Amino acid sequence: MSQASTLTPTRQPLQIDRFVVGVALFGLALLGFLIWLETAPFLVVLFAVGTLLGVALYHGAFGFTAGWRNLVTKKRGAGMRAQLLLFALTSLLMVPLLGNNPDDLIGAVAPVGTSLIVGSFIFGVGMQLGGGCGSGTLFTVGSGNIRMVVTLLFFIIGAVIGSIHLPWWLDLPAVDPISLIDGLGIPGAIAAQWLALGAIAWWVTRIERRAHGNVERAEWRFRSGDNGFLRTLLTGRWPFFWAIAVLAIGNTLTLVLGGSPWGITFAFNLWGAKALQAVGVDMSQFEFWTWDYPAMALADSVLVNITSVMNFGLLLGAMLAAGMANRFNEASRTRPQGRQFLAAIVGGLMLGYGARLGFGCNIGALFSGIASASLHGWIWFASAFLGSMMGIRLRPWFRLPN
């Protein structure tokens, strides 16, 4: 072997899964055309935004669940700091929009009380057992992960049960939504949030440095690495910051186009309720489904429900990205069995029930809540993190690696 051939790195030819990429592109074109034909242009754009978010979540491997677990078990904080950076950047974009357009744009604000604390705690446990959060479940299903299909199915069931119970929980002690924009003004809200996010980032960094003596700064990595920009863009894996930028801009676009920030789990509620309605259950007997927004969504097509449309885009976007990376269905090489399967069921139920009680998941309540400068987002964060710590302790019993 010559010296040149040993030293010169040879780039592997681009390997994509043509079948998966083709099917995903066909699905995107077909559903996009249907939405354009039957609804309105802004929903087509939101469908495209959802697709882009799915690509970013997959190629950026942007998992909230793994980021939290890495901090607790491995004492590595890059994933957690990436999330904090995402919240900081997005609140910088969204808080001025919300503060200056209070009549046109509605932030992700929600009541603070028993329902929020209990729901987000349950969701946190479910994240670690189910193997993903709201966005994580959806993008891994899109990339062909069979275990996460089970989690999603029970996520939907849990969300419907949660919707039936929510009115009871709402009667327990709680106060109306608290918006930092109303209390501190636009600059004050941004400053307070950045201060709090900076304090958490300092705490995370301190944990990592104490454990390892150094800090991995993966969240600040911009460069694409050895594969070059275009190839990395198409096939991954993206540096964290690329995903952060796309997610921040995507959520802001959702707010501007749809009138409220990005959410995921309401669609799971809706799909479950529609399934029950299809088999003859009268959903109007449950208080939740008599409230204006759920009743409107239940009565009309899923193609005019923003959350559903974006979720469809996200699923197909993740499928496209997995096909481009030639890794579609790769996580299903070993099928879940026994307790792992049970974890997907229990985790899914807890995710769904917790998300409904906690007014959303890691996207609708945590990401969009903090980006909207709502106090409930912060309380959701703390409570879900505690639940997640309990979930991490439970994982070994379910034969899940930490």
Place this chain on the structure above:
Amino acid sequence: MQAVYRRSSVLIALAVILVLIMADHLQSPTFAFNMGRGNVETTLMQQDSTACAPCGAPCPSARE
């Protein structure tokens, strides 16, 4: 890398999702409106500015 899935499974799964979406849409007021029926109430912009949460929940202070 050798594919670990069956192509037919992927196509069937996506076809089922499409059928469910279409079954829901074809029974909806939006589809009826698009077909020329004027006496239906569609909800192209599903927003409730009086709600206290993204899911449409009312404010705790408004509950009896």
